[in-house]
Amino acid sequence: MAQRFEEFAAGLSYEDVPEAMRALLRVSFVDTMGVAAIGATTEMSQIARKSTLRLFGAGSAGAARMLMDGREVSPVGAAMAGGFTVDSVDAHDGTTPNKGHVGSAVFPALLAVADAMRAEGRAITGAEFMLWLAIGYEISTRAGKAQHATCPDYHTSGSWTAVGVAVAVARMLGASGEQMRHAAGIGEYHGPRSQMMRCIDFPTMVRDGVGWGAPTGVTAAYLALDGFTGAPALTCESEDAAPFWAGLGSDWMALADTHYKKYPCCRWAHPSMDAAVALMEENGLHHSDVARVEIRTFHYATRLAGHRPKSMDELAYSIAFPVATMIVRGGFGAAEMDAAVLDDADIIRISEATELIDDDEMTARSVAKRWAAVTLETKDGRRFAAEPRSARGDVDAPLSAEEMSGKYHMFADPVLGRARAEEIKALGARFDTLDAKGFAELLDLVLAAPQA
Structure with a gap:
């Protein structure tokens, strides 16, 4: 018989988490x-942080500092503010089979509760935080797969990460297995069943739902600890969900599914972006040579229209504009997070000359990975076609350590200063080895406000 999720969460130790x-x-x-x-x-x-200060004052659970802010609110408020903060730049880790993201909810939620526990005098080690993260990632990943398989609509990451957060936070708070069942049920029931394609079609700040999924999970754990009931969570306990819980505790689904992003925009655009820049470099093209672009990709991706985005939210959920940016600038990074990019005439020209083609072959391929094929046509009539490719960053096509480091410093250094960014990186890369004092120092580093 498969291990039950609450047994897994209640009994897991740091030593049980594979290296x-x-x-x-x-x-x-x-x-x-x-x-x-x-x-x-x-x-x-x-x-989000302004509203959090207005609505989520600290209570008896202990004060928690908002991520990269330092001001104190309740742990639920800090989870919400942190979730919206991470989700505001579409560059965090994800899971392709779930069409979503675990870390953008789990990290802000667990950091918030850990800080509240610290404020109440609880010493927390890095090994403990590693254990709680592992629970949050694994439960979220499996609940997400179960939900996608059993629900007719495509819901945001916030809907299923609420379950993983609820169980992980319940473990943090010392809940029993039965209380964890209720926490999962409460988190699932009240989680934001927000439709992802609504935000794809009409991009706004609602994004991937984790700004409500994270605090919902935190709230669920505290409610369960106080005796509130909510079990069962259908994504964890229903007969239809059972196949997705097979091997729990021995086969780590999160380990097999987690990917990393090279560019700060929807990953559905990434294979097209890589293909376009490769064609430009291989054929010695300048952006002024390009007359039009064809992108053959899977159905959902063609909904990322955004040929001329008017906001950074619309840019995040587009393909044509990021591809045009790669053609014009040769990259897409922190500089492209400045709204001035939206008025770049060269990028706009190529974006508006880009056709998105709903391709059955690409749709059939795009289950475990996301696929696209790009063709560039020049003003003198030449055509350069790239073979279909998938996004890099998956387990079998990882970004290099140098690429990951470069991405981190590109984002962190201008905001935090090089010294603080380096310290976070050094401690974060071995956070599970830190004693209580060391982990408290790391909390201070990631929760304090950016440099003036």
Whole structure:
């Protein structure tokens, strides 16, 4: 018989977490903090933190500092503000089979509760935080797969990460297995069943739902601890969900599924972006040579229209504009997070000359990976076609350590300063080895406000 999810969460120890999973979470820690740093500069994050201060004052659970901000609110408020902050820049880790993201909810939620526990005098080690993260990642990943398989609509990451957060936070708070069942049920029931394609079609700051998924999960855990009931969570306990819980505790689904992003925009655009820049470099083309672009990709991706985005939210959920940016600038990074990019005439010209083609072959391929094929046509009539490719960053096509480091510093250094960014990176890369004092220092580094 498969291990029940509450038995897994209640009985797991740090030693039970495979070294490969620990290594993944170390990478995710540093990567997510880089995204949080640049995310803290966005209008979306600033609005979320302003509203959090108005609505979520600290209570008897202990004060928690908002991520990359330092001001104190409740742990639920800090989870919400942190979730919106990380989600404001679409560059965090993800899981392709779930069409979503685990870390953008789990990290802000667990950091918030850990800080509240610290404020109440609880010493927390890095090994403990690693254990809680592992629970949050694995439960979220499996609940997400179960939900996608059993629900007719495509819901945001916030809907299923609410379950993983609820269980992980319940473990943090010392809940029993039965209380964890209720926490999962409460988190699932009240989680934001927000339709992802609504935000794809009409991009706004609602994004991937984790700004509500993270605090919903935190709230669920505290409610369960106080005796509130909510079990069962259908994504964890229903007969239809059972196949997705097979091997729990021995086969780590999060380890197999987690990917990392090279560019700060929807990953559905990434294979086209890589293909376009490769064609430009291989054929010695200048952006002024390009007359039009054809992108053959899977159905959902063609909904990322955004040929002329008017906001950074619309840019995040587009393909034509990021591809045009790669053609014109040769890259897509922190500089392209400045709204001035939206008025770049060269990028606009190529973006508006880009055709998105809903391709059955690409749709059939795009299950475990996301595929696209790009063709460039020049003003003198030449055509350059790239073979279909998938996005890099998956387990079998990882970004190099140098690429991951470069991405982190590109995001973190201008916001935090090089010295603080380096310290976060050094400690984050071995956070599970830190004693209580060392982990408290790391909390201070990631929760304090950016440099003036």
